[in-house]
Amino acid sequence: MTPLELIASALGVLAVWLTVRQNPLCWPIGLVMVALYAWFFFEVRLYAQVLLNGVFAAMQLYGWWQWTRGSGGEGGRPVVGATVMEIGIGLLVAALGSVGLGLLMTHTEAAYPWPDATLTAFSLLAQLWMALKRWQCWVLWIVVDVLYVAFFIFQEYWLTAGLYGLFTGLAVMGLREWRQARVAQ
Numbered sequence: 001m002t003p004l005e006l007i008a009s010a011l012g013v014l015a016v017w018l019t020v021r022q023n024p025l026c027w028p029i030g031l032v033m034v035a036l037y038a039w040f041f042f043e044v045r046l047y048a049q050v051l052l053n054g055v056f057a058a059m060q061l062y063g064w065w066q067w068t069r070g071s072g073g074e075g076g077r078p079v080v081g082a083t084v085m086e087i088g089i090g091l092l093v094a095a096l097g098s099v100g101l102g103l104l105m106t107h108t109e110a111a112y113p114w115p116d117a118t119l120t121a122f123s124l125l126a127q128l129w130m131a132l133k134r135w136q137c138w139v140l141w142i143v144v145d146v147l148y149v150a151f152f153i154f155q156e157y158w159l160t161a162g163l164y165g166l167f168t169g170l171a172v173m174g175l176r177e178w179r180q181a182r183v184a185q
Helices: 003-020 026-043 047-068 084-105 113-131 137-154 158-184
Strands: none
Touching: 003 026, 003 158, 026 047, 047 084, 047 113, 084 113, 113 137, 137 158
16 A cells, blocks of 8 residues: 555545535546546556546546536536437447457556456446436446456455445445436436
């Protein structure tokens, strides 16, 4: 456990909790968190995770813009459901992205290219759905976070595994709260 991992984890918990509460401050706090995690993952040679956190940095800015523009109620954008087509296309693109990224990562000294690439691709989809306030993002985050817990336990990154365990609980809370917000609209 390093101070970098500790600080990034604490900011991650705060950012996800603020996301559950639909507070737009989740995005700038999340931006700092993903920058710190990109550094951490570079040091441990999980290069798809570095890439993921680089893309997450851009997604943090996109989400902040999405949530603060317009007059769609709390957070500037209402919680909505993804269509069946959005879900199908999103899952297909994430699956194809995981294969492409996995193939790319096998040509590096990446520690675990295939699980790293797969979790990265599906995390990007969940993050996009979160920025668009699709309540289904939380269902996908629950699945991805549980898999991340196992992935990080396997590597003995205990604090990060614990963080993703907490993220799983927050995702369950987010699913409940966002579905309620959608019904209330």
